[in-house]
Amino acid sequence: MSTSAAIPEDLWSLDFDQLPQEIAALAFPHGPGYAYGTRLKRKPYERQLKALQIELVKLQKWVRETGRRIVLVFEGRDAAGKGGTIKRFTWHMNPRAARVVALPKPSDTERGQWYFQRYVAHMPTRGEIVFFDRSWYNRAGVERVMGFCEKRQWEAFFDEAPRFEAMLRRDGIELFKFWLTVSRAEQLKRFYERKNDILKSWKLSPIDHAAVGKWHDYTQAIADIFRHTDTPENPWTVIDSNDQRRARLEAIRVVLKAFDYDGKDDSAIGQVDEKLVFSGADWPSLSTV
Numbered sequence: 001m002s003t004s005a006a007i008p009e010d011l012w013s014l015d016f017d018q019l020p021q022e023i024a025a026l027a028f029p030h031g032p033g034y035a036y037g038t039r040l041k042r043k044p045y046e047r048q049l050k051a052l053q054i055e056l057v058k059l060q061k062w063v064r065e066t067g068r069r070i071v072l073v074f075e076g077r078d079a080a081g082k083g084g085t086i087k088r089f090t091w092h093m094n095p096r097a098a099r100v101v102a103l104p105k106p107s108d109t110e111r112g113q114w115y116f117q118r119y120v121a122h123m124p125t126r127g128e129i130v131f132f133d134r135s136w137y138n139r140a141g142v143e144r145v146m147g148f149c150e151k152r153q154w155e156a157f158f159d160e161a162p163r164f165e166a167m168l169r170r171d172g173i174e175l176f177k178f179w180l181t182v183s184r185a186e187q188l189k190r191f192y193e194r195k196n197d198i199l200k201s202w203k204l205s206p207i208d209h210a211a212v213g214k215w216h217d218y219t220q221a222i223a224d225i226f227r228h229t230d231t232p233e234n235p236w237t238v239i240d241s242n243d244q245r246r247a248r249l250e251a252i253r254v255v256l257k258a259f260d261y262d263g264k265d266d267s268a269i270g271q272v273d274e275k276l277v278f279s280g281a282d283w284p285s286l287s288t289v
Helices: 042-066 082-090 151-170 184-196 206-212 215-229 244-257 280-286
Strands: 069-076 098-101 128-133 173-181 236-240 277-279
Touching (some): 042 082, 042 128, 042 244, 082 173, 082 244, 151 173, 151 215, 173 244, 215 236, 277 280
Parallel strands (some): 069 128, 069 173, 173 236
């Protein structure tokens, strides 16, 4: 079996009509490095998802009654499945107390403010859950890699982010940080699916085109993110999302496992799959995935 390192760099491109066969052979479920050789079938996936979503409804009711404040940050490479995972969380939640925050690029005014200011405005009030589809980690990821900020800015971010998150914790906000990881071949396969499907084409941005050629730069940026911001108080949960169905289930399980809410059904939640869920400290062993 070929590895991604053996594929000529000029094939890692969106310039072809179809995904090159050499890369298709490495994408899930064909490629190496994933814990399972087949995609989770639809019926067992939907059965597990329904059971977990019932638990999420219970969790949200408890959050509203107790006044808890929860923030879930979803980060990861482009096409890793962040938006789809958030959608499965919120499907049956009351939208009045479960908000999704997906901010556009900063305005001129926001660029002149304290970097974290635009995110603070979206923090939850009592009884609310907020989902960030990308977050303040833009500074250390896409902004750094694409040259949208200066080195001094992303270096300062690594000092400031753990302090910012510690402030959120001290104020009573419960923070979950998810990183969805995806293989290089699987990412490019998903990009081609977007390129060739008119219903998905809106998901493919100029940034995605540029990201294809910056895989190794992003790998370094991700390693630095975990090294500087994976703390005991606010750790990263890394989920292998080559199979998006499994990744969605595992993210929901991680959150449900963290709370002792009324009516909790542990048998419905099941166990977190340690083959797919890791800590940020495990990143060096996962960086080739």
